[in-house]
Amino acid sequence: MERMPPLQVALYLALVAITVMFLMLVVAYATARIRSGVPTGLHPFPRYFSLSTIVLVISSYTIGQALRLYEHDDLASLGRCLGATLLLGCIFSGLQVLGWRELMTHGVPFRGEASSSSGQFIYLISALHVAHLLGGMVLLLALLLQVLHADRDAVRSLVFIRNPYHRRQIKLLGTYWHFVDVLWVVLFAVFLFLF
Template sequence: MKSEHEHENQVGARHRSSPFGRIEGMPPVLVALYFALLSITVMFLILVVAYVATRLRSGAPTGLYSLPRYFSLSTIVLVVSSYIIAHAQRLYAQDDLGGLARCLGATLLMGSVFSGLQILGWRELMTNGVPFQGVASSSSGQFIYLISALHVVHLVGGMLFLLVIMLRVVHADRDAVRTLVFIRNPYHRRHLKLLATYWHFIDVLWIVLFAVFLFMY
């Protein structure tokens, strides 16, 4: 007859092997992030489907206007920012708070440049004959403004979170004791992971959106 301890171990093993067990084993903030990313994905999927449907329904040939070159430049900038922030956790593991602060600062700068290029892209759209007339407009071109703007809003949300983390890193780097406490706190490591995950998601999301615009514009 199995002992009570062996029975508990088997139950625990089955619990951990199930999808729900893995979810329950995650930190709540990580679960919340994944649900938020899922919600964002669904929202943009709906908008993209509506854009493509409106574009096809209009019957206008693709390539009628050129996609703003600033959108192409902003895509490159965002990819570079994603590459930069990928080094954040390595720098944290190496106790290099100075390098981590520079990494986060460079990522923040790239995010700001991306947002600025998006605004310039909107101006170029207007120049190309696609004026912004509001969300209720039946023109498929209006979806480009809406989708791009919503993406920028989500990026800015990530930038604010990044700014908070960067300020904490800079503050901790000024004192040896604060540096030690900061490095040994798993709370900060988790936040860096959340930030990197969110930033990479926003990067991939824009690449997909840009590809849709490129082939359907």
């Protein structure tokens, strides 16, 4: 039986910890929402959250192509794929900020009295999600720079393609990105149901 690489073990442990944290926050949000007694549908749901969900799902598709491109020794396309994913991650983050502004204009304050604490959970949960996405974007940028550097020279390109560590990096980054994507889709569904 093959041992799991330490980086993969660390990633899986981190994903479990992130899942538990968000699960606790969602339970706290649902409890605060129910206790507030404010009926659902009182405020319109931010359309930017819906747009950001579409953008993140598309980014999950683009990062999903990375491993295939790597295995076909196509560093130029891999660089474009990683760059597109990074750009979509930036767009998602910007749309989240616009969603927060939309929440404020619809009367869901970031800070306020205890009765609006359920609205504060939306800001907190989505901001923490963006922070986790930004962490992935930093790793994505580092990998993109490595790919662009390797693609400039045939020897560096060959060394990059034949290094199993780079394959593992791409695979782990894809796993993390898909996790963050699925996490947002679940959070979006919770917000949609309870908002």
